[in-house]
Amino acid sequence: MTVDPHRPSQSAPVRIAEADGQHAVLAFSGNLDAPALRVLEELLLDHRLRQPGTWTLEMSDLHHIDLACAYALLRAVTRVPEPADITVRGARPAVHRTLHHAGLDAVAAFAD
Template sequence: MTADPHHPGQAAPVRITEADGEHTVLTFSGNLDSHALRVLEELLLDPRLSRPGAWTLEMGDLHHLDLACAYALLRAVTRAPEPAAVTVRGAHPAVHRTLRHAGLETVATFTG
């Protein structure tokens, strides 16, 4: 379990669980809201995410996603000259709706 540096003793709502240079898996859990935005933005600066390749966003355990966090994800996905291929897996309907409102559907594939 990766700890949230801003809330010691709590699990981070997002962490990189796999990264091999070509494919990166970000795993989300709990609630990703304005209180977690800084943690998310710091994680999205991780050098493993700056290489072109594929990202999988595992969102099956994510219960709530704030619109500001969804926009941060969109910015991270689209900032590179060669954007990563992004797959969102397991997003609950409310989370999927927030991602859609942010525009992530234009650059990501959604799967069950």
């Protein structure tokens, strides 16, 4: 099966699974790469992500993230004067490596 990068996927590679004003959970799946960058950037501007003091980035279903998307995450979590506490859960070694190259490990804790 081939995937057309110009045709939107039926399921987005990232979604807000929970956001209650205190805590937000972003769930990632599949591949987060150039075709998904706009979806990611728009989601990160969602008003529900402005308030939470803690974020969990659930990445156990994420197979690949490219560097542009990793930088978009880094910009989002560091753009506010008081950045949220960030926990990355379930990142595969290749995903963790890309997040490290982007510098996300400087502002986030990683958990299995």
